[in-house]
Amino acid sequence: MPTVADLLGTRGLDLVEVVPARPDPVRWVTTSELLDPTAFLEGGEVLLTTGLGRPADADWSRYAADLAAAGVVAVGFGAGLSYAEVPPALERACRQRGPGLFAVPRPTPFIAVARTFVDLLRAEERDAAATAVVHQRELARAATRPDAREAVVRRLAQALGGQVLVVDPDGAVLTRSPARAAPPPDLPRALRALAPQGLRGALAEQGPQGAVSVHPVGLHGRPAGYLVVRTPLPLGGGQRSTVTTAVALLGLAAETGAAARASERRLRGCALSLLLRGNRDAALRVLAVAEEAPGPRAEAPLLAPRVRVLRADGAAGAVEGALEALEARARTGGAALLAAPDEDGAGLVVVVGDGAAAGTGAGTGAGAAEVEQLLLSAGCRVGTGTAVPLEAAGTSAQTAREALRRTRPASPLFRWDDVRSSGVGSVLEPAAARAFATALLHPVLTLPDRAEAAALLATAREFLGRHGRRQPTAEALGVHRNTVRLRIARLEQLLGRSFDEAQLRADLWIALQHADDLPR
Structure with a gap:
């Protein structure tokens, strides 16, 4: 946007700088002869006045302080009407309190100053629009690179003269330019505020550290991330257009990347399926046709x-x-x-x-x-x-x-x-294994004499563990060999099956692994 220096440098106005103004952009040029016009100002103005109605001993100090507090960039004082020249008291007040001050000579009408500002503003807008088109083309070229996201971020940072970051939905930095760029301290708060709005939300704030804007990135569904822009001054119209283009290109890059990943995953899935069917050569050929060689x-x-x-x-x-x-x-x-x-x-x-x-x-x-x-x-x-x-x-x-x-x-x-x-028992579902054991061992578990039941189960476990040999089983249990023989006969009677059957031995061994968990 135009500055006071642009107005002072315009030929034909013959404006004379008295107190240098800040290099802030001028938002508008307005005229007021009110003793206190601050209620009608928004900040960023150049205020034109002739001092009409002010006595020679007017309190210019309070006037200058109020204008500075309202954000006025500079005062243009029309000399030769109410005052022959710029009042020295006003000059002293502006030097002490701000804002800037320049003299408007008698032949130069205030409307000419305002019209010149509008012409400068339009010229700036035309230049900004032309520059934005150039930047947008450069961004589009950057988006065609293999590292599209990183290239777009670098080019946008150069175009804006600021810091640019892309963060994931949780705020973790995915890429940044320049390398030292750091997320704003209040970024987590901004992301929490934007999250419910999906792709429709955006945020722009101005603070002591400059201007910050946050934009969701993506084309469909929830944002794939957020573009964070930090600049010393608020973005102008052309710059905002450039940022909008970058957001769209980053969304397209994210969507394209997601589609490429989905395609690659399908190819890998096909290759894996072929491999599991025993066709390794075909699996290798499928991997070879991926967009990027495996x-x-x-x-x-x-x-x-x-x-x-x-x-x-x-x-x-x-x-x-x-x-x-x-x-x-x-x-x-x-x-x-x-x-x-x-x-x-x-x-x-x-x-x-x-x-x-x-x-x-x-x-x-x-x-x-x-x-x-x-x-x-x-x-x-x-x-x-x-x-x-x-x-x-x-x-x-x-x-x-x-x-x-x-x-x-x-x-x-x-x-x-x-x-x-x-063993195989570990692959059985616990509930099913317990049900199987309960059904098989039911005749033993329900014996009135619990001591007998315990002795029979212990004998069966030792007997099977020693491959059906009676003497080693008797020695392990501390009983006579004939006792083992009688207990095995008793088990066969209760179960209605013979230990000579391999199936019974297998079934009984599995059931005994769960016998301790069964109700007696």
Whole structure:
């Protein structure tokens, strides 16, 4: 906007500077002969007056102080009418209290000063509009770069001569220019105020640190982030237009980035599906047609001799956060993995190269352990499948699915390898296992003599644990061998089945694991 210096420098007005004015922009030029015109001012004006009606001993000090408090930039005093020249008392008051002061010679009408200001204002607006068009074109070119968001932010900061940041919905800085740019201290308050308005809200404030404006970024749904602009002075019309263009381009970049990520995830999901069906070569070809060639971290699991599959599930936000973290970890050289949404879209499937020794299947491997912790930190439940040769990745995926089914809020991680040490009973649902044990052992549990029931169950446990050998069982129980024989016969009578049956031995062994939890 025009300044007092622009008015003083205009030929034909012959204005004479008496007290230099601040370099603040002038919002308007107005005329008033009131003793106190401040009630009719908004600030930022140049006030023209001839001092009409003021006595020679007028209190110019109070007049200058009131105008300065009202935000008047300068006073233009018309000499040659009420006063032959600018009153010395007014000059002293303006030097002490402000505002600026200049003399308007008798031949120059006040309307000429006002008209000149309007012409300057229009010229500034035309220049600002032309400059805005140039800046908008530069912003559009910046938006075509691979680093569109960062490039747009840098160019906008240059165009405005201020600081520009993009923050996520929680206020964390995503990018900034210049590098030292810091978020305004009250940014969290501003974001809380704007959040309910979605993409419709915006905020602009002026304070001791300059002007700050906050704009939501995005094209659909909730904002993907916010553009924060800090400048020494409030933005002019052309600058506001430039910011509006930047907001639109950043929204488009965010939408384009989201679409590209969705496309890449679909390709990775397809590749993962092919891999789990045993077609590694086709999986590699699918990865090769991604918009960006897959890096070694994406291909590594498909080239490993052994792999392990993990499945994760949880709240929508947890799953999305986990997937983003896995993608970032893969890009920055973390665990060698291939991650994609599950086919039903409810969870994640992750394939990692296994660190266990070939052929053993023991241990989770460094890659799997790293991914487990990342998924758990994101708030997901995790099922880790067993390590298998690459061509049997589908088998690991099945065990991972079963492992995920056995996770609980209190135990969000289940490794299928643990089944090897705890036995098949560990994969049974607790309620179902107890029901099975109750039904099988009912004839024993309901014996009137509880001591007899306890002795029979202990004998059955030791007998099965010693592969049906009576003498070692008797020694373990501290009884005679014939006692063991009689107890086994009693059990066969109660159960109506023979211990010679492999099925009974298997069923009874599983049931005895839960016998201590059953009502007697």
